[in-house]
Amino acid sequence: MRVKQISIFLENKSGRLAAVTRLLGEAGINIRALSIADTSDFGILRLIVNDPARAYAALKDAGFTVSETDVIAVEIPDRPGGLSEVLNLLHENGVNVEYLYAFVSHSSGTALVLLKVRGIDRAVELLKAHGVKVPDAATVYNL
Amino acid sequence: MECLPAGERRKIQLERLQALVRRVYETVPHYQRALREHGLRPGDIKSLDDLPRLPLTTKDDLRASYPFGLFAARLKDIVRIHASSGTTGKPTVVGYTRADIETWSEVMARSLSAAGVGADDVIQNAYGYGLFTGGLGLHYGSEKVGATVIPMSVGNTRRQVMLMGDFGVTALACTPSYALHLAEVIDDLEVERSRLRLRVGIFGAEPWSTNLGREIEKKLGIVAMDIYGLSEIMGPGVAMECPYKQGLHVWDDHFLPEIIDPETGEPLPYGEKGELVITTLTKEGFPLLRYRTRDVTILHDEPCPCGRTHVRMERIMGRTDDMLIIRGVNVFPSQVESALLEAGQAEPHYLLVVDRSGPLDYLEIWVEVSERYFADEVRELERLEQAFKRAIESILGISVKIKLVEPKTIERSQGKAKRVVDRRDVYKD
Numbered sequence: 001m002r003v004k005q006i007s008i009f010l011e012n013k014s015g016r017l018a019a020v021t022r023l024l025g026e027a028g029i030n031i032r033a034l035s036i037a038d039t040s041d042f043g044i045l046r047l048i049v050n051d052p053a054r055a056y057a058a059l060k061d062a063g064f065t066v067s068e069t070d071v072i073a074v075e076i077p078d079r080p081g082g083l084s085e086v087l088n089l090l091h092e093n094g095v096n097v098e099y100l101y102a103f104v105s106h107s108s109g110t111a112l113v114l115l116k117v118r119g120i121d122r123a124v125e126l127l128k129a130h131g132v133k134v135p136d137a138a139t140v141y142n143l
Numbered sequence: 144m145e146c147l148p149a150g151e152r153r154k155i156q157l158e159r160l161q162a163l164v165r166r167v168y169e170t171v172p173h174y175q176r177a178l179r180e181h182g183l184r185p186g187d188i189k190s191l192d193d194l195p196r197l198p199l200t201t202k203d204d205l206r207a208s209y210p211f212g213l214f215a216a217r218l219k220d221i222v223r224i225h226a227s228s229g230t231t232g233k234p235t236v237v238g239y240t241r242a243d244i245e246t247w248s249e250v251m252a253r254s255l256s257a258a259g260v261g262a263d264d265v266i267q268n269a270y271g272y273g274l275f276t277g278g279l280g281l282h283y284g285s286e287k288v289g290a291t292v293i294p295m296s297v298g299n300t301r302r303q304v305m306l307m308g309d310f311g312v313t314a315l316a317c318t319p320s321y322a323l324h325l326a327e328v329i330d331d332l333e334v335e336r337s338r339l340r341l342r343v344g345i346f347g348a349e350p351w352s353t354n355l356g357r358e359i360e361k362k363l364g365i366v367a368m369d370i371y372g373l374s375e376i377m378g379p380g381v382a383m384e385c386p387y388k389q390g391l392h393v394w395d396d397h398f399l400p401e402i403i404d405p406e407t408g409e410p411l412p413y414g415e416k417g418e419l420v421i422t423t424l425t426k427e428g429f430p431l432l433r434y435r436t437r438d439v440t441i442l443h444d445e446p447c448p449c450g451r452t453h454v455r456m457e458r459i460m461g462r463t464d465d466m467l468i469i470r471g472v473n474v475f476p477s478q479v480e481s482a483l484l485e486a487g488q489a490e491p492h493y494l495l496v497v498d499r500s501g502p503l504d505y506l507e508i509w510v511e512v513s514e515r516y517f518a519d520e521v522r523e524l525e526r527l528e529q530a531f532k533r534a535i536e537s538i539l540g541i542s543v544k545i546k547l548v549e550p551k552t553i554e555r556s557q558g559k560a561k562r563v564v565d566r567r568d569v570y571k572d
Contacts, residue, residue, distance in 0.1 A: 007517075009512045009547075011549050039524075039525070041547060042524065044521060044524075063550055064549070065549065066514070067519055
């Protein structure tokens with residue numbers, strides 16, 4: 001249930017994001033989702049890719065500061081209030097969400113949201129117990 | 144004394160040098176050892192030409208003797224202690240006897256007189272008071288010439304501007320960067336120039352170019368005078384510019400200057416550029432033989448049109464080590480390094496970038512984010528920045544900006560690492 005996310009440290013200067021995406025493109029790695037958290041000086045680029053291990057190695061070889069983080073993907077019904085129900089459930093059970101971003105989903109009717117939480121196993125259990133769909137890693141990489 | 148013929152001054156210098164060598168040989172174990180290693184006895188100093196035979200003293204010697212190892216007087220005879228920042232958190236400690244304080248006041252008073260400042264002047268002393276020698280050094284000299292001193296210390300700039308007008312300040316003493324800052328605040332507050340009586344500035348404690356001097360002169364409507372000093376030798380007042388502005392008069396009846404080749408340590412003649420070395424001829428508490436200042440300059444011995452016969456040194460042209468002077472504070476990259484190591488528990492690659500934002504110097508420290516530091520969350524990295532910032536500020540005592548950069552951003556060099564980028568151009572004209 002844990003999805004591997006690749007995080008890359010980037011200085012806020014032009015061309016850095018392009019450098020990462022070009023590198024991954026040349027390595028034949030497909031980006032499934034991405035988000036950037038930034039400050040005035042630096043940003044953290046977070047990626048879900050089809051082959052995290054190879055992406056990690058390629059970026060590291062190219063000299064980037066990279067880390068691997070476990071996140072969970074949650075399938076959300078594509079209707080008003082869909083995300084709120086999931087977040088309420090986590091909140092009421094004391095699971096803290098550190099950040100989240102949405103996955104571009106091809107299938108209609110649902111959206112995928114990536115969550116970074118503290119206590120990942122407990123969160124997965126909780127979500128499943130309440131009938132929330134939590135796709136496994138392979139599914140997410142190959143969507 | 145300032146206009147004494149050269150021959151007479153040399154006689155005084157020799158007598159004082161001989162007495163100094165005898166004194167340090169008898170009272171400072173470091174010097175007794177160093178002189179013996181050079182095969183010298185105090186009686187071997189027969190003329191000033193023997194000066195280069197004496198051992199050089201380095202900053203490392205000072206560090207190794209922390210805190211009082213190089214003191215030549217008993218602590219009970221030391222009436223004041225000052226200190227400069229040190230590389231590993233240990234400062235360089237200097238002590239003054241009552242006579243030393245008197246000498247210091249005397250050379251400082253001479254310096255003020257050379258700048259045309261005297262009993263009729265109201266001096267705003269905006270050098271920092273405290274362990275730093277600037278504030279108190281200037282203070283005692285100002286009282287000695289009979290001027291009215293306002294002991295402002297540094298900071299609280301709006302209040303400085305208000306009192307400058309209200310008290311009829313005629314002379315300003317501070318670092319050149321603070322003078323520029325004051326000029327800006329005067330503009331911001333829209334203070335009418337006719338309310339200010341300011342006519343002269345005594346600026347030092349950090350390197351500055353003649354260009355910066357001209358800018359200050361224009362903005363404040365004053366004459367900007369360069370003063371030189373360092374805590375190891377005395378503090379401010381070791382050398383001072385006169386109105387002819389043809390170099391700074393070194394008060395060489397107290398501080399005997401030489402120029403050496405920084406690579407070989409060989410003495411260089413007048414007119415040649417090299418490292419300034421100073422012997423403190425009269426100091427009792429903390430005397431130094433041939434102290435390597437690391438400041439690069441040129442000495443001249445032709446008399447100055449002002450009539451003063453003391454040797455002149457040109458404005459400081461650079462440093463032979465990687466020390467930076469930022470807002471009057473000595474900063475060594477190694478200090479930053481040890482703070483970073485302490486805060487991060489791993490060896491960082493770092494670079495000190497000094498620049499001038501408006502009137503004030505600021506120090507930005509680039510730290511490469513290694514895998515070891517890298518957390519996936521912004522707030523973790525910000526916490527790391529804060530930890531680095533606090534560790535460095537507590538050692539240097541000045542605020543810095545930490546900039547996290549990507550790996551390999553900082554140039555790797557063969558041999559000696561390049562740790563400093565100085566964008567201020569302070570040594571250029």
